[in-house]
Amino acid sequence: MAIPSPAISLADIAEFVQGRIEGDPARVIRGVASLQEAGPTDLSYIAQDRFLSQTRESRAAAFIVAHRFAEVPQPQIVVQNPAYAFARVVQQWFVPAYRARGIASDLVKGSEVRIGADASIWSSVTLGDRVTIGARVTLYPGVFIGEETEIGDDCVLYPNVVVRERCTIGRRVVIHSGTVIGSDGFGYVQHDGRHHKVPQIGGVVLEDDVELGANVTVDRATFGMTRIRRGTKVDNLVQIAHNVEIGEDTIVVAQVGIAGSTRVGSHVMIGGQAGLADHLQIADRVLIAARSGVNRSVTSDQIVSGAPAMPHEQALKAQALIPHLPEMRQRLRELQKRVETLERAGVVRTGRAKKVR
Template identity: 35%
Template structure:
């Protein structure tokens, strides 16, 4: 059979290739009509004799890894215009590698650097003195403020702003004074930052995003924050100023991290968790404020029973009052 496109297992039809990446998707097998299914090594022995609509299977050691490689065959390819840089503004003092592709309506500031084979799509702004490494891909209308740096092979999605002023103010006799933000942002290699996210420049020094960090859409990373290598940050998370996130952490959606706190390496943070104090590495934390997962589950169980507990408490209080009255 001929395969035309990939599809998720729940919706796969003839002409599709699909993937069984986890046992939890086995319930969709009876209705799966894919022309080919990528499965784990033990699949055929486990489902021998089963009445399945799929007739063709590819057995692999790791179906998830195989899925990544196969999906890359269908990955969207950007079409490059002829003479892309003709309508862009490129400062005479900027150093742009000849192999870099600058689309129309980009702005490349003075003394900035654009590395080999980097791609800047329409509307990208690169400020004075900024450095864009090799193989960087910047989607439309993304912004890199002056003096900020992006490492090799990183991706910045549309609408993201790197290096805006940190949120720094002080009160002085009824007046709110802005603290000058004179630092920058340094982003490592192989980083990906989703659409409409913000990484603010440091007050002094650098806001640092380590190698291989992956940031979702609509994430706010404040001034002087440090994010360690390999950490993943899910959408709508906010990290306040001068906090430090360790290596290989995962922060779920809508996590809030207070200022000046440290989260240790390999920490898993559940969605909508509020971190207001330091968290040791290797923990799984959830809740508001953050607590270890086992404690959170106990607290949540009690929380869901509060109406019944309250009714029982009122009943007990009445019984105590009745006893007091009888003992008088």
């Protein structure tokens, strides 16, 4: 049976997002969609002025905007941040409310396991000894939780997530499929020509409102804790090594690798495929461009790029020279030959020009 679409007036939406209506406040909204896909009862949004041209062909019933567009005939709700307001509308009216599924009969659990109220635990889930699961937690099929691990309220762990022993997950944490929390850190010591494992006896802490994408690995600390602080969001296929600490509200994009014991500050943005060496200090509000190779610590409020990473403006200048390197190399060879010819003729000697009378 299909779930009926809600019917919300623009007036109700504007009140919820504290926006100003330009147009008919009684217009009814039944769905949300992008500019290109919106139908005549859908709400969409214009994030930036450069997307204005796309509204000419959009069939949306109304838009959320940052300022009124006189050339747009549809009603508009004016707010400070359209993307944020639109996300709030979607969450409020167009995401199904949480309904507890209960606990599957084939749950495998150890001793002294505690499960909070209104849990949704699917089939083929395994909980180790002394695991604590908070209220309204959803564990999808194939989830494994190791012993003495704690999962906070309102968390969602998608299929085949592994959280190993002695890890702590805060509230409202979302972990996508295939991610492993608490895998052993890559720690070995050489002796007599062989690599001997250093026991990894620490753990991992994910604080409240962290979200990890698919196939992320967060290694447990050698001692102490690998820690990702409140509100940080991590994209797919990211490697976070042992004893790393990441500050609050940081963004880590896909395929980033952060080596052991590096400290990343708050409100940092790390672009895709960037690599960070071990034992670095990346201060607050740093922006690291995609595919950067960071081998030195970075002070706050910098933008760095390139490999090795350097201040972004300097990296742009270096990057601009690369296409000209072949001709510069050829020009250098020609100049070298001219100097050698002048030296043989006695015009120059030991790099100094001879006076010509």
